[in-house]
Amino acid sequence: MEKQAEQYKKFIDVVSINQSFQDFPHPNKIALVIYVSGCEKECIGCHNPDLQQFGFGNNVLDMESFEKLIEEENLKYKTCNNIVFSGGDPLCGTNIDFIKEFLERNPRYNVCIYTGDRTFQVKDKLKDWKVRPKFIKYGAFDFKTQRSSGKTDEGFVLASTNQGFMRGSDFKILSKDGVLVFRRKKECLLKKILNKITKQKMFMSLLAVEKVA
Numbered sequence: 001m002e003k004q005a006e007q008y009k010k011f012i013d014v015v016s017i018n019q020s021f022q023d024f025p026h027p028n029k030i031a032l033v034i035y036v037s038g039c040e041k042e043c044i045g046c047h048n049p050d051l052q053q054f055g056f057g058n059n060v061l062d063m064e065s066f067e068k069l070i071e072e073e074n075l076k077y078k079t080c081n082n083i084v085f086s087g088g089d090p091l092c093g094t095n096i097d098f099i100k101e102f103l104e105r106n107p108r109y110n111v112c113i114y115t116g117d118r119t120f121q122v123k124d125k126l127k128d129w130k131v132r133p134k135f136i137k138y139g140a141f142d143f144k145t146q147r148s149s150g151k152t153d154e155g156f157v158l159a160s161t162n163q164g165f166m167r168g169s170d171f172k173i174l175s176k177d178g179v180l181v182f183r184r185k186k187e188c189l190l191k192k193i194l195n196k197i198t199k200q201k202m203f204m205s206l207l208a209v210e211k212v213a
């Protein structure tokens, strides 16, 4: 029995892979979204009820085949190593062991994991991971607080207010009430100084033209 479980850990059922702007928590980056099957949460109003069933996709891959597929799709869609694992729940059942190993073998990928787990469950499950995902979207869908969701240049609104984003490296919560506001990059100091010098130069040359005239 134990041997069977060990073997099963080395496989994942990939239902589909798409290119997406909507799912990666960054204002202008796109990502590969990988839907895996299997989830035990049974949320009312689940967005993908079929995917609660483990093995639903009937596309069970071992690690090498999965890595090859991701590499090809990443190149094809030009998703610059950005990946979202969705489902189903990537942290449910044996999915978690596979994804943990995938990250350790492929640290170059910027991974976001969508899970129905709560924050304390995520921290407990991921605390010993050598390579953690960059972002985790946590919280099971709650139909009582549902609303229109989506991503714009300004931010990311999740489907119910109990959900949120956290940073994988230190589990810092990045969103409030299910809304992640994207921060604009501050203009760097050097750029500010160069702009000021350029403006001053322009002003001086205008004065010089005036004097000649």
Ligand code: SF4
Pocket: 039, 040, 041, 042, 043, 045, 046, 047, 048, 049, 051, 052, 087, 088, 089, 115, 116, 140, 141
């Ligand atoms: S966690 Fe996601 S996949 Fe699982 S039942 Fe809830 S909505 Fe469905």
